[in-house]
Amino acid sequence: MIYKPYGYLSQFVNNGQKQNSKKLLGELGEFPEGIMAIGRLDEKSEGLLLLTTDGKLSNDICSGNIEKEYYAQLDGDISIEAIQKITEGVEIGFNGKKYITKPCKAFKLKQTPNFPKRNKKIRDDRHGPTSWVSITLNEGKFRQVRKMTSAVGFPTLRLVRVRIGNVYLGAMQIGEVKKLIQVDI
Numbered sequence: 001m002i003y004k005p006y007g008y009l010s011q012f013v014n015n016g017q018k019q020n021s022k023k024l025l026g027e028l029g030e031f032p033e034g035i036m037a038i039g040r041l042d043e044k045s046e047g048l049l050l051l052t053t054d055g056k057l058s059n060d061i062c063s064g065n066i067e068k069e070y071y072a073q074l075d076g077d078i079s080i081e082a083i084q085k086i087t088e089g090v091e092i093g094f095n096g097k098k099y100i101t102k103p104c105k106a107f108k109l110k111q112t113p114n115f116p117k118r119n120k121k122i123r124d125d126r127h128g129p130t131s132w133v134s135i136t137l138n139e140g141k142f143r144q145v146r147k148m149t150s151a152v153g154f155p156t157l158r159l160v161r162v163r164i165g166n167v168y169l170g171a172m173q174i175g176e177v178k179k180l181i182q183v184d185i
Contacts, residue, residue: 047161069163092147
């Protein structure tokens with residue numbers, strides 16, 4: 001498992017010419033041959049990412065049966081109504097088509113999470129209030145959490161995945177890698 005930093009792609013090999021200047025996970029340490037990320041976090045997202053050389057395990061985790069929990073810092077003080085809309089499902093765009101997200105779990109966090117400082121600054125409360133929410137999904141469409149919070153009027157400023165199944169980010173530091181002997185998802 002790794003705490004994927006902001007600004008890195010969730011891959012070890014450069015797959016295209018446009019990505020020549022992009023940072024890859026392999027720059028964060030020594031990894032076994034054939035290792036791959038299970039699922040993805042976009043370049044602007046951070047947090048828990050599982051790594052494996054087992055394609056079946058990767059497929060099982062990405063199947064839609066495993067919960068993934070995210071903490072999102074939002075622009076504005078999110079309302080109870082907006083959280084309710086997120087939990088019921090909201091319309092987002094996906095592959096050029098409209099899509100209604102599946103029902104999920106969401107709630108406003110009472111305290112600001114204690115994450116390490118990010119390498120790129122985020123605007124602070126001097127420019128208006130922010131709030132933090134927990135959103136737990138089984139699906140994982142392209143930039144889904146960001147699209148969901150924007151759809152209810154509260155764009156995401158920072159997004160951190162904190163849990164995949166029963167594996168938690170915990171107190172890991174940005175860029176830290178931990179070896180799991182057995183994954184009990």
